[in-house]
Amino acid sequence: MKLSTKSLVLLTPRRTSFALVSLASKAGTGVHKPVGKDGEGEYTAATKGCFDVIDTATPAILGEIFKQDAISSPRAYHIADYGTADAGTSLGLLSRMVESVRKHNNNDEQEVVVHYEDQLTNEWQSVFRHALGLKHVKDAYGNHIETPIALGNVYAEASGVGFHNQCYASNSIDFAISFTAMHWLSSCDVSSLSGTPFMHAARCPEAPQSEKVQAADDWKAILKARSKELVKGGRFVCVNFCVSKEGYFLGQTGKGKSMWDSFETAWNQLHEEGLIDDKEKDAISFPSYYRTMDEFLQGIGEVGGFKVVSAEEKIVPCPYRELYTSGKTSFSEREYAEWFVPTTRTWSHSTFQSALNQERNDKEAIMGKFWDNYISLVAKNPTEHGMDYVHAYIVLEKV
Ligand SMILES: C[S@@+](CC[C@H](N)C(=O)[O-])C[C@H]1O[C@@H](n2cnc3c(N)ncnc32)[C@H](O)[C@@H]1O
Numbered sequence: 259m260k261l262s263t264k265s266l267v268l269l270t271p272r273r274t275s276f277a278l279v280s281l282a283s284k285a286g287t288g289v290h291k292p293v294g295k296d297g298e299g300e301y302t303a304a305t306k307g308c309f310d311v312i313d314t315a316t317p318a319i320l321g322e323i324f325k326q327d328a329i330s331s332p333r334a335y336h337i338a339d340y341g342t343a344d345a346g347t348s349l350g351l352l353s354r355m356v357e358s359v360r361k362h363n364n365n366d367e368q369e370v371v372v373h374y375e376d377q378l379t380n381e382w383q384s385v386f387r388h389a390l391g392l393k394h395v396k397d398a399y400g401n402h403i404e405t406p407i408a409l410g411n412v413y414a415e416a417s418g419v420g421f422h423n424q425c426y427a428s429n430s431i432d433f434a435i436s437f438t439a440m441h442w443l444s445s446c447d448v449s450s451l452s453g454t455p456f457m458h459a460a461r462c463p464e465a466p467q468s469e470k471v472q473a474a475d476d477w478k479a480i481l482k483a484r485s486k487e488l489v490k491g492g493r494f495v496c497v498n499f500c501v502s503k504e505g506y507f508l509g510q511t512g513k514g515k516s517m518w519d520s521f522e523t524a525w526n527q528l529h530e531e532g533l534i535d536d537k538e539k540d541a542i543s544f545p546s547y548y549r550t551m552d553e554f555l556q557g558i559g560e561v562g563g564f565k566v567v568s569a570e571e572k573i574v575p576c577p578y579r580e581l582y583t584s585g586k587t588s589f590s591e592r593e594y595a596e597w598f599v600p601t602t603r604t605w606s607h608s609t610f611q612s613a614l615n616q617e618r619n620d621k622e623a624i625m626g627k628f629w630d631n632y633i634s635l636v637a638k639n640p641t642e643h644g645m646d647y648v649h650a651y652i653v654l655e656k657v
Pocket residue numbers: 284285286287289290305308309340341342343344347348375376377380419420421422436437438439440442443444605
C-alpha cells in the first residue's frame with residue numbers, strides 16, 4: 259500500500275502525531291547550514307581551532323572514563339557526540355576514548371558504538387567519509403588524525419533528531435560529549451536582532467529577553483534529554499561557547515580587533531557600495547546564544563539529576579593567528595587573510611546570507627564580495643585579526 263501524508267496522519271494515533279510535530283519543531287533544522295559540498299569535509303578542513311578546543315577537554319574526559327564503573331558484561335560501550343558537524347574534529351578524541359575504555363575494562367576487544375548526532379540537514383556523507391577513513395584528517399599542526407574505527411570493534415551510527423530532543427533510548431549512553439554546538443537555539447524564530455546593528459545577543463548592551471529565555475529553555479531541554487539517555491554514572495561533557503566573567507566571547511577577547519566589529523565593517527561596506535539596502539544592512543540576527551557560567555549552572559540546578567564534577571571557563575587562542583605571529587608559516591599578509599577568514603565563514607555564512615532579500619538572485623555573488631571585504635580588511639593588518647575561542651568546559655555525572 260502506498261501511504262500519502264494524509265493517510266499517514268489518519269493512521270497515526272493522535273498522541274503520536276502531536277509528538278512528531280513537537281519533535282520536528284525542536285530539531286533546530288536550518289539554524290546552521292553546512293558550508294561546502296556534502297562529502298568534501300570543508301568544515302573540518304577549515305576549522306582548525308576546534309581541534310584545540312577538543313584537545314583542551316581531552317585529559318578531563320579520559321580521566322572521567324577511568325572513574326566510571328567498569329563494564330564486565332559483554333555489553334558494548336556507547337559514546338554519543340552531539341553536534342558533530344562532519345565528524346572530523348572529534349576523531350582523535352574518540353580514538354583516545356576507545357583506548358581508555360578498553361584499558362579501564364581490561365578488555366582489548368571491548369566493543370564500542372560511536373553515535374554521531376547533528377541536524378537532519380547535516381553533511382552525513384562527510385561524517386562517514388571521515389569515520390571510515392576515506393577522507394584523511396589533519397589538525398592545525400599537520401598531525402594526521404586516525405579514526406576510531408581503525409581500532410577495530412568500533413561501530414558508527416548517526417542520528418539527525420536534534421540535540422534538544424531525546425535522541426537515544428533511555429539508559430543507553432555511557433558517555434555524552436558535545437563541542438561548540440549547543441549555543442545554537444532550537445529555532446530561528448526567536449532571533450530578535452533584525453533591524454539593529456548588533457547581529458548577536460552577546461554584542462548587545464543587555465541580551466534580548468527572547469534569546470535569553472529561549473536559551474534557558476533549550477539548555478534545560480538538552481539536560482533533560484541527556485539525563486534520560488545516560489546510564490547511571492554516565493558522563494556528559496559539554497564544551498560550549500560562553501560569555502566569560504570578563505565579558506569575552508568568541509572572537510572578542512581584548513586581543514587585536516573584535517571579529518564581530520570586522521564582520522560589521524565588511525558587511526557595511528556592501529551598503530556603502532550600494533550593493534545592499536538599509537533593511538539588509540541591519541537584518542543579521544544569529545540564532546545562537548552564548549550563556550554565562552551562571553546561566554549554565556542555574557539550568558543544571560533546576561533540572562537536577564546531575565553532579566557537577568567541574569565547570570571552568572577557558573580561552574583557546576586562534577591557532578591561525580598563533581601560527582602566523584610565531585613565524586611558523588611563510589604566508590604573505592594576503593595569504594594569511596585567505597587562510598584565516600574561511601574559519602569564520604564555516605559557521606556564519608548561512609546567517610549572513612539569510613539577511614539578504616529572499617527575492618535576490620545574486621546572493622552568492624554578494625556573499626563573495628562580503629568575504630572579499632573581510633579578507634582585504636585582515637590583509638591590511640593580519641596580526642590584529644584572529645578568532646579566539648571562549649568556552650565553558652562543563653563535566654557532569656548522572657547520579
Ligand atoms: C561549530 S559546529 C561544531 C562541530 C564539532 N562538534 C566541533 O567541535 O568541531 C556546530 C554544529 O552544531 C550543529 N547543530 C546546531 N543545532 C543543532 C541541533 N539542534 N541539533 C544537533 N546539532 C545541531 C550544527 O549543525 C553544526 O554541525
